Amino acid sequence: MSTLDSMDAFLFSLSRAFCSPFAVFLQIQGCVICLLLALGWLMAAYVRNREVKRIKNSVKAGNSFAFLYQDMDELEHSRQAKLPRVSVIMPLKGFGEHNLHNWRSQITSLYGGPLEFLFVVESTEDPAYHAVSRLLSMYQDHVEAKVVVAGLATTCSQKIHNQLIGAEKIHKDTKYVLFLDDDVRLHPGTVGALTAEMEKNPEIFIQTGYPLDLPSGTLGSYCIYEYHMPCSMGFATGGRTFFLWGGCMMMHADDFRQDRYGVVSGLRDGGYSDDMTLASLAGAHKRLITSPPVAVFPHPLASDLSFGRYWNYLRKQTFVLESYISNVNWIMNKVLFAVHCYLSWGFVAPYVMAVIHITSALRIYIKGYHHLQDTTVASGGMSLVILLAICTFIELLSMWNLTRREVTLCNLLSPEAPRLSLAPYNWGLIFIAMLVDNFLYPISAFRSHFSQSINWSGIRYHLRNGKVFKIERRNDMVPAETDLGGKHLYGKKGAPQKASFLSSLGRNFAHWRQPKKFDV
Numbered sequence: 001m002s003t004l005d006s007m008d009a010f011l012f013s014l015s016r017a018f019c020s021p022f023a024v025f026l027q028i029q030g031c032v033i034c035l036l037l038a039l040g041w042l043m044a045a046y047v048r049n050r051e052v053k054r055i056k057n058s059v060k061a062g063n064s065f066a067f068l069y070q071d072m073d074e075l076e077h078s079r080q081a082k083l084p085r086v087s088v089i090m091p092l093k094g095f096g097e098h099n100l101h102n103w104r105s106q107i108t109s110l111y112g113g114p115l116e117f118l119f120v121v122e123s124t125e126d127p128a129y130h131a132v133s134r135l136l137s138m139y140q141d142h143v144e145a146k147v148v149v150a151g152l153a154t155t156c157s158q159k160i161h162n163q164l165i166g167a168e169k170i171h172k173d174t175k176y177v178l179f180l181d182d183d184v185r186l187h188p189g190t191v192g193a194l195t196a197e198m199e200k201n202p203e204i205f206i207q208t209g210y211p212l213d214l215p216s217g218t219l220g221s222y223c224i225y226e227y228h229m230p231c232s233m234g235f236a237t238g239g240r241t242f243f244l245w246g247g248c249m250m251m252h253a254d255d256f257r258q259d260r261y262g263v264v265s266g267l268r269d270g271g272y273s274d275d276m277t278l279a280s281l282a283g284a285h286k287r288l289i290t291s292p293p294v295a296v297f298p299h300p301l302a303s304d305l306s307f308g309r310y311w312n313y314l315r316k317q318t319f320v321l322e323s324y325i326s327n328v329n330w331i332m333n334k335v336l337f338a339v340h341c342y343l344s345w346g347f348v349a350p351y352v353m354a355v356i357h358i359t360s361a362l363r364i365y366i367k368g369y370h371h372l373q374d375t376t377v378a379s380g381g382m383s384l385v386i387l388l389a390i391c392t393f394i395e396l397l398s399m400w401n402l403t404r405r406e407v408t409l410c411n412l413l414s415p416e417a418p419r420l421s422l423a424p425y426n427w428g429l430i431f432i433a434m435l436v437d438n439f440l441y442p443i444s445a446f447r448s449h450f451s452q453s454i455n456w457s458g459i460r461y462h463l464r465n466g467k468v469f470k471i472e473r474r475n476d477m478v479p480a481e482t483d484l485g486g487k488h489l490y491g492k493k494g495a496p497q498k499a500s501f502l503s504s505l506g507r508n509f510a511h512w513r514q515p516k517k518f519d520v
Contacts, residue, residue, distance in 0.1 A: 008363055008367070011250065011356065011359060011360050011363060012360055012363075014356050014360075015356055015360040015381050016355055016358065018353040018356055018381060019380050019381055019384075023353060024351060025185075026349050026353070027349075027350040027353055027354075027384045027388065028347055028384075028386075028387075029350075030346060030349060030350030030351070030388060030391075031345060031350070031387055031388055031391040032426060033346060033347050033389055034347075034388075034391035034392055034394065034395040034397070036393075037230060037395050037399075038158070038394045038395045038397070038398035038399075039396070039398075040230070040233035041229070041232075041233055041398040041399055041401065041402040042221075042398050042401070042402075043233065043236075044233040044235075044236030044402050045236075045398070045401050045402040045404075045405045046231060047236045047237065047238045047293050048147035048236055048293060048296065048402070048405040048406055048409050049405045050238070050293065051238075051293040051294060051409055052405060052408050052409050052412060054066075054070070055067060055409075055412045055510065056412070057111070060393050063124070064401075066412075067187070067189055067412055067413050067414070067415055068188065068189035068192060069189070071234075075112075080112035080113065082113075083111070083112055083113025083114075083192075083195065084113055084114075084169060084175035084195065084199070085114035085115070085116070085173050085174045085175055085176075085177060086111065086112060086113065086114070086115050086116075086117050086125065086174065086175070086177070086178055086191055086195055086250075087115075087117075087118060087166075087170035087171060087174040087176075087177045088109075088115065088116070088117045088118065088177075088178045088180060088191070089118045089120060089163055089166035089167065089177060089178070089179050089180070090106065090117070090118070090119050090120065090166075090168070090175065090179075090182050091120050091150075091158075091159045091162035091163050091166070091179075091181075091182070092101075092119055092120060092121045092126065092128035092129075092132060092182050092305045092456050093121075093122070093126065093158070093182070094126065094127055094457070094478075095127040095128045095131045095157070096301065096302065097303065098183065098185075098300045098302075099128070099131065099182060099183070099280060100131070100135065101185065101300075102182060102183055102184060102185045103119075103132060103135055103182065103243060104135070105186045105187075105414075105417070106180060106184070106186050107135075107139060107145060108143075108188070109186060109188060109190065109191045109192075110138075110188040110189060110192070111189075111191040111192045111195070112192065113195070114144075114171075114173070115144065115191065116144040116145065116146075116170070116171055116174070117143065117144065117145035117146075118145070118146060118147075118148050118166045118169055118170065119132045119136075119145065119146070119147045119148065119182075120147075120148045120149075120162040120163070120165055120166040121148070121149055121150065121162070122149075122150060122151070122153075122162065123144050123149060123151070123152075124149060124150065128182070129147060129149075132147055133147055133487070144510045148165060148166055148169050150162045150166070152163075152164035152283055152473075153459075154471065155268055155269060155468065155473065156268055156269070156270060156271040156272070156468055157271060157272050157273070157274075157289075157456065157461060157468060158456075158457075158459055159246075159274060160267045160268070160271045160272075160274050161268075163179055163267070163274060164256075164264060164267060164268055167253075167256040167264075170253060170487050174253045175252070175253055175312055176194075176198055176250055176251065176252060176253060177250070177251055177252075177253045177256065178191065178194065178248075178249070178250045178251075179246070179248070179249045179250075179251070179274070180247065180248055181246065181247035181248075183247070183299060184211070184247050184248060184297050184299070185297055185298045185299065185414075185417075186297065186299070187294070187410070187414045188413075188414065188416070189294070189413065190209075190294070190297075190413075192362050193292055193294050193295070194207050194250045194292065194295065195250070197201050197290065197292050198250060198252075201288075201290075203288050204248050204288050204289075204290050205251070205252075205255075205261075205282050205285075205287030205288050206244060206250065206251050206278060206282060206287075206288075206289045206290075206291060207248075207249070207250040207251075207289075207291070207292065207295070208235065208241070208243070208244050208245050208248055208249055208250075208275075208289060208290075208291050208295065209245065209291060209292070209295025209296060209297060210228075210231070210232050210233065210235035210245050210247075210248075210291070210295070210296060210297075211228065211245070211247060211296075211297050211298075211299030212232075212296050212297065212298055212299060212403070212406045212407070212410060213225040213299050213301060213455075214298055214299060214300040214301060214420070215230055215301055215424070215425065215426075215429075216300070216301045216302060216303045216304075216305055216422075217303075217424065217426070218304070218305050218306065218307070219307055219310075219429060219432065219433060219436070219472065220305045220307040220308075220309055220310035221301040221305045221310075222281050222426070222429045222430050222432075222433035223307075223314075223433040223436055223437045224301060224305070224313060225301075225311055225319070225430070225433070226430060226433040226437050227314065227436050227437050227441075229277065229399055229402075229403075231243065232402065232406075233402075235291045235295070235296075236289075236291070236293070236402075237291055237445075238292070238293040239290055239291070239292075239405045240288065240289070240290055241289055241290065241291045242279070242283070242289065243279070243289070243291070244274035244275040244276075244278060244279040244282070244289055245275055246273070246274040247297075248295060248297065249274070249275070249278065253277075254443055261281050261282075261284075261285045262281060263278065263281060263478070266280075266281055266325055267279075268488070269467065270466075270467025270468045270469065271323075271325075271467070271468065272319075272320070272323040272324050272461060272463065272467070272468050273320045276320050276323060276324075277323070278499065280324065280325050280326065280329040280332075281318060281325070283326075283328075283329075283332075283345075284326060284328070284329075289421060293409075293520065294409070294413060296406050296409060296410060297410075298410050298414075298417075298420060303411075308505045311440070311444070312455075314437070314440060314441065314444045315444050315447070315448060315454060315456055316456055317444075318441065318444040318445040318447075318448045319405065319448040319454040321333045321334075321336060321445065322447070322449060322463055322466065323463060323467065323468075324466035325466065325467075329466075330466060336476060337445055337449070340441065340442075340445070341441065341442035341445055341446075343438070344438040344441040344442050344444055345438070345439070347434075347438045348435055348438050348439045350384075350388050350390070351435060353381075353384070354384070354385045354388055354389075356381075357381030357382055357384065357385050358382070358385060360381065360390055361379075361381070361382050381484040390426065392431070396427060396430070396431060399430070400422070400425075400427065403422060403425065404422055407420045407422055452464070458473070459471060459472070459473055460472040460473075460474075466491055484513075
């Protein structure tokens with residue numbers, strides 16, 4: 001058979017077009033992107049694995065507390081008594097399935113110095129207020145903690161407002177303040193490890209870390225895991241970094257008391273994103289940001305995380321690039337915007353072309369077009385497909401390797417916690433998530449650019465010249481649940497509350513496993 005029908009003719013013309021020099025360049029570029037990501041994850045895995053080996057070697061040498069300190073002498077009372085006071089500030093919003101476990105991991109830290117916890121809520125109507133109050137009542141004789149009601153934000157995002165109010169309420173002797181998201185699951189030695197680095201190098205402006213997403217099995221959860229993975233290599237440096245994650249930031253308390261480098265005013269006066277604002281200030285004042293190798297935290301995603309909630313999360317992430325504090329910051333954000341959009345679609349395009357090449361080759365084989373010129377084109381196209389498949393396999397293998405190292409590290413750092421495993425990860429869905437996330441990122445980024453407003457947990461923020469200038473609150477804007485944690489946002493006087501929330505709260509407390517030292 002040698003006569004082409006119209007559909008085959010169109011298909012083969014596309015295949016020929018995708019073998020043009022420019023199309024070949026795009027496909028090779030996609031392969032290069034895959035290999036660069038693989039290299040970055042390989043280097044990040046090396047840093048994490050180096051820490052894994054250090055802990056294991058220390059345990060073999062007789063240090064059973066290697067997950068806390070490299071040197072057992074650090075456990076001596078004389079040294080513990082000299083540790084500085086740390087205040088941990090957690091801005092809360094809503095209550096979900098993983099919050100109790102996360103909060104417990106935070107307040108049961110094995111830091112030996114003075115430690116206080118401030119849980120900051122917008123109002124007593126927030127479901128988090130009653131949940132955390134009940135939690136703290138169970139630990140009132142063991143933990144220095146309190147709930148702070150911050151009130152409504154008027155000049156910045158509600159999260160930043162809660163953080164600043166918390167910073168005002170810290171103990172007068174506090175030397176370091178640690179800001180945590182309420183979905184961060186700490187290790188017993190995290191506070192001590194961060195504090196030790198701050199003590200060793202007073203030039204550190206901020207210490208940070210990064211989450212290890214634990215997908216729940218939905219496509220939306222895998223898209224979020226895939227979105228975070230490229231960023232993870234910037235935090236797995238074992239030292240200096242230019243990246244900052246707002247979920248974990250340790251800073252000098254005096255920086256807030258004295259508004260050094262404009263940290264308070266920069267956040268308070270129109271700040272939308274805490275990490276982007278502080279990272280910009282660090283760059284402007286040439287201050288040091290570091291990320292220790294042990295600062296990787298399990299981040300369980302909601303079991304019912306839908307694709308729609310992933311899209312809302314992506315919108316909030318891309319909207320961050322619309323906020324800035326200076327002209328230099330604006331330029332850097334726009335460059336990042338352009339590069340990220342180009343690389344995202346540059347990553348997806350070769351797979352679209354690969355589908356055409358494969359389909360063309362199958363049509364030639366099935367219909368017997370063996371004597372046509374298109375068979376040569378199809379052969380060249382399939383060579384590009386094979387190259388892309390090899391590079392994709394290398395990329396996924398490197399991603400798997402980094403995730404494996406981080407899972408192992410988290411298990412070593414939290415020996416009392418339930419063991420994490422790679423078994424639940426679905427690598428077929430991860431590959432699909434890579435394509436979906438990179439395809440949607442530019443769409444979300446352009447929408448953020450032209451809208452200049454975003455709904456974040458029921459509050460709509462409007463930006464002007466990179467700063468929040470208008471805040472809207474209406475009941476019809478409040479979602480039933482937050483995006484990642486699936487936290488309930490409705491309070492008693494807000495929107496109608498479902499009975500399932502109260503029953504969920506009861507179940508969480510009933511099944512909540514207490515640490516051994518508090519078991520009765």
